[in-house]
Amino acid sequence: MNQISLDIGRRGPDVLTPLLETPFHPRLDTLNINNDWYAWSGFKAPHTLSDEELEYFAIRSTAALFDISPMTKYRIEGPDAEAFCNRLTVRDVRKLGVGRVQYTAWCDDHGHVLDDGTLFRLGPQFFRLCSQERHLPWLLDSAEGFDVRIADETTDIAGLALQGPVSWVVLRDAGFEGVERLKPFQLAEFAHDGGSVTISRTGFTGDLGYELFCTREQALSLWDRLWESGNRNRMRAIGYAALNHARIEAGFIVANADFITSETALREDRLRLPDEIGLDWLVDAEKPNFNGRRAIMKARTKKTLKHILVGLEVEGNVAGPLSLIYHRRKKEAGIVTASAWSPILKKNIAIASLARPYGEKIVDDLWVEIYALRELQYSKMMKRVKIVPRPFLKLDRRGSNPPGLK
Numbered sequence: 001m002n003q004i005s006l007d008i009g010r011r012g013p014d015v016l017t018p019l020l021e022t023p024f025h026p027r028l029d030t031l032n033i034n035n036d037w038y039a040w041s042g043f044k045a046p047h048t049l050s051d052e053e054l055e056y057f058a059i060r061s062t063a064a065l066f067d068i069s070p071m072t073k074y075r076i077e078g079p080d081a082e083a084f085c086n087r088l089t090v091r092d093v094r095k096l097g098v099g100r101v102q103y104t105a106w107c108d109d110h111g112h113v114l115d116d117g118t119l120f121r122l123g124p125q126f127f128r129l130c131s132q133e134r135h136l137p138w139l140l141d142s143a144e145g146f147d148v149r150i151a152d153e154t155t156d157i158a159g160l161a162l163q164g165p166v167s168w169v170v171l172r173d174a175g176f177e178g179v180e181r182l183k184p185f186q187l188a189e190f191a192h193d194g195g196s197v198t199i200s201r202t203g204f205t206g207d208l209g210y211e212l213f214c215t216r217e218q219a220l221s222l223w224d225r226l227w228e229s230g231n232r233n234r235m236r237a238i239g240y241a242a243l244n245h246a247r248i249e250a251g252f253i254v255a256n257a258d259f260i261t262s263e264t265a266l267r268e269d270r271l272r273l274p275d276e277i278g279l280d281w282l283v284d285a286e287k288p289n290f291n292g293r294r295a296i297m298k299a300r301t302k303k304t305l306k307h308i309l310v311g312l313e314v315e316g317n318v319a320g321p322l323s324l325i326y327h328r329r330k331k332e333a334g335i336v337t338a339s340a341w342s343p344i345l346k347k348n349i350a351i352a353s354l355a356r357p358y359g360e361k362i363v364d365d366l367w368v369e370i371y372a373l374r375e376l377q378y379s380k381m382m383k384r385v386k387i388v389p390r391p392f393l394k395l396d397r398r399g400s401n402p403p404g405l406k
Helices: 002-015 025-031 052-061 081-088 136-142 167-173 216-231 240-250 293-302
Strands: 036-040 043-048 063-067 072-077 100-107 113-123 126-131 149-152 157-163 187-192 195-200 209-215 235-237 307-314 324-327 331-342 347-355 366-374 377-388
Touching: 025 216, 025 235, 043 240, 052 063, 052 235, 052 240, 063 167, 063 216, 063 240, 072 081, 072 136, 081 126, 081 136, 113 195, 136 149, 157 167, 157 216, 157 240, 167 209, 167 216, 187 216, 195 216, 209 216, 216 235, 240 331, 240 347, 307 331, 347 377
Parallel strands: 063 235
Antiparallel strands: 036 043, 063 157, 072 126, 072 149, 100 113, 113 126, 157 209, 187 195, 195 209, 307 347, 307 377, 324 331, 324 366, 331 347, 366 377
């Protein structure tokens, strides 16, 4: 008995893999008074730090700092880097200039979406591909025949998202001179701690914002530099809960939440073409061949698309994530993938995946089934929903140039 117990004890550390800590963890651990953490791609990340509502309003009113280091980051470089990225993704990479960022997606050979993400062009033949999920085996297989080098630099490159209407002021006051000249989806290098930090005017909140990337060794000095400036501008560190709230208002989608990636889908009916999750506008049909092109074009020509992703306004103020959508309260039409109460719009909003023709030809008499907790008991409610365009919230300051200087 003692020997068996001893063996189990010895095996514990091998069986239970601890979550990795990001380069910014020492600062976040001090701020996280809720001790509210979650797992993000194998890293320990804050869900909330103090008050979710205050963290959300930091995004919309002042500035919010969010650790995006767990985001998967791939370095792609070599003589064929542009040709490889053009073959891999659905957008035309030849149109992406050096110092620019492209929101894009990539598919398997059947046209089903593997993931969406951002492609940074750091040099003529030097790219960084950022995504929600890990795809290194797929990228390496797809690189067959191309003279490229691909490396996972997720643990080597630290990242921060600085979002909100005064985010540019935080950067300016921190000494990043000229940052206000960055246009949306533009990036530049700025001096920091004996090296440089890459700052891009990008983000996942639908607000004015920036993303900053540096080496792991520069991470804490970058945080402290921003924190000193941020304290003068009411900046607040935030967790994922507040960020998720803002991205829903912006109508942005999350892999394996609003759609299932083709590598992780266990059932065929969970697979999605770009047109079925609102990414049809990304597909450049005029560019040379890319992964999944034939299947995507065939589905469009033969009109065999089976699903559609829509925005919804929900009656009342009770959110219903993963709730079922019904037509005429009887026939199942789809499912809510994300939902939230918008404090700014004063509306209950949701993103939902519907089976066509619902959401396309049939848009009326749709209802959502919500189970709400009332006095320690769940009660079923049927709430009417209305299909509305995304984004739910559109802020002019997101695209203003220069930011906040009018």
